[in-house]
Amino acid sequence: MHKLWVRITFSFLLLMSLLLLVSGFFIAELMKNTYYQIKEKQLAQTAHLVLNAVEMDKTGLQAEDLQNKVIALSSQVQSRLTVINKNGEVLADTEDDPAKMENHAKRPEIQQVLKEHLSSGLSIRYSDTLGYSMMYVAIPIHENNQLAGVMRVSLSIENIEHAIQKLWISIALVLFVAFLLTGLIGMRLAKDISVPIEEMIIVSEKLKEKDYSARVKMKSKGELGQLANAINVLASSLKNQMDKLHENEHRLTGVLANMMSGVLLVNTEGQILLANRAMGKMLGENPRAFSNKHHMEVGRSKELSNLIDHCLKTGHEKRKEVHFYYPKERTVDAHIAPFVRENGEVSGIIVVLHDVTDIRRLEKMRSDFVANVSHELKTPITSLKGFAETLLDGAMEDEELCRNFLTIIYKESDRLHRLIKDILYLSSIEHHGIPLTIEKVNVAEAVLSTAQTIKEGAAKKNLHLNLPEKSDIWIEGEKDRIQQIVLNLLSNAISYTPEGGEISVNIIEQEKDVKLLISDTGIGIAQKELPRIFERFYRVDKARSRSSGGTGLGLAIVKHLVDSQNGKIEVKSVEGVGTTFIVTLPKKQHNDI
Known part of the structure; x- marks a missing residue:
C-alpha cells in the first residue's frame, strides 16, 4: 500500500493536470479566436477601402478597367482581391483571370452576403487552387441602394497557423513549468499533512495492539496538532485505565486464589x-x-x-x-x-x-462430647446418690455395710474428681491457659523416671517392660509435659496389653528432632478406629476403659501436649497384634511459643 503522501500528491497532480490542460486549451482557443477576429476586422476594413477606391469614378462594377484597378490596389493591401456580381460571376481578381474562374455564388462567404444579407461574410477553408488554407471576408457592393455584388478580400492563414503553433508550444511550456511547480508544492503540502497523519495511524495501531506507551512525537500546528494532542491524551488515559484494570485484576486474582x-x-x-x-x-x-x-x-x-x-x-x-x-x-x-x-x-x-465439613464434624464432636460428659458424670453421681440414700435409709446402723458403702462413695467421688480435673486440664491446654515453660530436657532421663511409676502396675500383669538405656539426648521443651505424655501412653499400654505381654520404649535421635516410640503387644486398634482415637471420651474398648478407671481423655490430653511443643504424634496398629505410638518432638522451639 502506497504511503498517504504519495496518494495525496498523485491525486493533487491529477487534478492539477486536468485543470491546466483545460485552462491551456481554453486559453489557446481564446487567443486563436481573438487572432482570427482581428484578422477578420482587418480584411473587412481592407475590403471597404478597396471598394471606396473602386467607386470613386462612379463607374462601379461597369468600369472597363476594373481588373486593372483591383490589381493596382492589391499591391498596396497585400491581399487577394476579388469582385463578384450578384449572380456569382467573377468580375475582377488579383491572382487569376476572371474569365477563367468558376462561378462563386455557392461560396459560403458569398452566400452569407447575397442570400443571408449579412453586413459581412467569413469563411476559412483550404484552397485547392493555392494549396493552403485561406481566410475569406466578403462585404456587399450597393449601387443605387441595390445589392449589386460582393467585394471579397482573402488572406493566407499559413502564417497565422504557424503563430498558433508557437502559441501552443509556449502555453505547453508554461503549463509544464506550472505543473512541476504545483507538483513540488503539492508534494510538500501532502507530506506536511500526511506525515503527522501516518504517525498518528502508527500510534493508533500500537494502541490497538495494547502498547499504551506509544505517543505522537511530531509537533504539528492547527487541527493536526489538536488531533495529535488528543491522541496523546487518549493514550495516556488508556494507559492509566489499563494500569488500574490490571491492578484490580491482580488484586481480584490474588483474592480469589487465596x-x-x-x-x-x-x-x-x-x-x-x-x-x-x-x-x-x-x-x-x-x-x-x-x-x-x-x-x-x-x-x-x-x-x-x-x-x-x-x-x-x-x-x-x-x-x-x-x-x-x-x-x-x-x-x-x-x-x-x-x-x-x-x-x-x-x-x-x-x-x-x-x-463446612470440619465445622459439622466439630459440631458432632461437641455434641458427642456433651453426651459423653453427661454419661460419664451420670454414672458416679448415680452411684453416689444411690449409696447415700441407702445409708440414710438405715444402712448406717450396720458398721461393716456402712464402711463398704462409704468406700464405694469415696472411689466414685475420686473418679468424678479425676474426670473433672482432666476436663479442666484439657480445656486449659486447648486454650493455652497453661504457658509452655521451655527448658533443656534429657528425654532418656524423663522416660526412665516416668517408667519407675508404672513398673508396679506392669509387674502385677506380668508384663515385660523394655526401656532405653541412659543417654544424653537433649531437646527444648517442658519436662512435666513430656513425662505426662510418656505416663499416659505407658498407662494405656499396660491397660490394653494382656498378661505376659511386652511393652517397649525406644528413643531415636535425628538431626532436628527426637522420635519417641512406645509399643505394646496388646489388643490393637481397628483401622477404622484410628482416625478418632485422639477425640475426647472416645474409647476403643469402652467396657475395659471404664473398668480400669480411665476417663477417656488420656489420648486427647497427649495430643494437645504434643501439639503445644510443636511436635506430632502418629499411631500404627494391627488388631490383635499390638500398637505403636510415635511422638516426634523438635530439638529447638520457636521463639514465638
Missing part, C-alpha cells in the same frame, strides 16, 4: 467462565480445565447443578448445604446468586462454596 471458599462464575448458558483454586480443590480438578465447560460436567453434584439451574431461571439467590462425594465426601454451604448488570439484566451466576 480464598478458602470456592468461587465459580457461570454464564447464562450454564458454561463456566471462572473458577478459583479452592473450587478446583473441592471438585478434585485443575480449575483452568473448567473454562467453557458446562457446570454439570465438573460439579458432579446433581443437587448443586439443580440450584444453579433454578437460579438461572428465576434470578433469585439460593443458599443451601450440599453434599459432595468426589474426590472425597464433604459438606459445603452453597451460596448461589445472580450477577446483574446495571440495566437489571442477569448476565451470569456466582457460586460460592464454603467447606
